[in-house]
Amino acid sequence: MTHESAASETLSARQQAIVPIAAFAATGDIDRLSAALDEGLDAGLTVSDTREILVQIYAYAGFPRSLNALGALMKVLESRKGRGLQDAAGQAPSRAIPKGDALLAAGTANQTRLAGGPVRGPVFDFAPAIDEYIKTHVFGDIFERDNLDWQSRELATVAVLSALPGVESQLQAHMRISMNIGISAIQLDQLGQALADRVDVEAARRAHDALERQLASA
Template sequence: MAPKITAILVGIFISLFSITPISEARNMNDQGLNAKQQGIVTIAAFTAQGDLGRLKTTLNDGLDNGLTVNEIKEVLVQMYAYCGFPRSLNGISTFMSVLEERKAKGIQDEIGKEASPLPANKSNIELGTEIQTGLAGGTPARGPIYTFAPAIDEFLKGHLFGDIFGRDILDFQSREIATIAALASMAGVNSQLQAHFNIGFNTGLTEAQMKSLLSVLAAGVGKQEADNASEVLSKVISNRAK
């Protein structure tokens, strides 16, 4: 299939599954991430690092900047796929404490929408394969690692991309912002970080938004994490320009 046609199909696919249309997102966010997206960055980063003290602060900031309770819960739940159940569960527990404290102060936070039912006419693997392929730019995921351990391919398609990414509480851009922030905050995962920078661009995130994400990391998480992610991003941008 010609690259131009593939790009068009991917754009259509992403717009169908995303809450915010790509064209609208580009027009609104060419200058960088908005306050809600910045909140997702730090929430994901501190959850991945297990820094519950700073997570508590940024959870409050996220709510104050317009993230709903369900949107934050969705970020925390998604994190288990990237940093494990223990840190995801610790993040959720911390969020419960934050909400209790805010309620005691008389703060009524917006709960937000619930996830729509997943399509009844396809399995989670079928749905996940569609989503993964679309996010990857129209090319199905293949490689020796999936041949060597086919179970991981099944789990990635069926659970990560089907069960988790198929939930519409967060759009794909928000999920990639969370994923990139988490991976950038952990050591030894640059190959995955590179892949998700590419996927982020495929969802319509701009170079300005990616650099804004790195600025949030540098200011709120750590210079070392931001510098490493910046090197990875530079390679991705260079490769995509070829």
């Protein structure tokens, strides 16, 4: 699977399904998450897709939210199996994740490619450990996994950060990253509309404001 695909004018049904799944997982709304998972599997998400989305969100919303969301997915899959539905398994990661210095190098390269240039800042000088953790773990361990494309990962990340108040700077960074890897402004506007329609108007407002700032800066 390639890291990115050509931007189109609309989000696919599969891509739209990622938005409420990630948002409800981040806020811990298990009942609405379960419904969104059911709808997402109907829309073409594989078991691997949904599981990977819920694993990744721990980097942005914490392990407890991720673990609870994965438990909800297990229950949804069991329920669907009981109804006679056979969900596509999807693919597992096809390459080994590097270790040690090679992981730091891979994560740094991924972060630079996603961000459009090297990522630096006073907070990373003040706390070098967090810089290394982000490079090796978030952009290394997670973004090196090729069973979910980078655009899907960024749609999930933007949805998570839109759903969480108080993380506007991180949302802004990932709005920029999303556009760097070929997600169009039209598609990001549709992400915001999906948040408004299916999640929460405040989450939609945060996404809209971040998109407007990104477009203005560009």
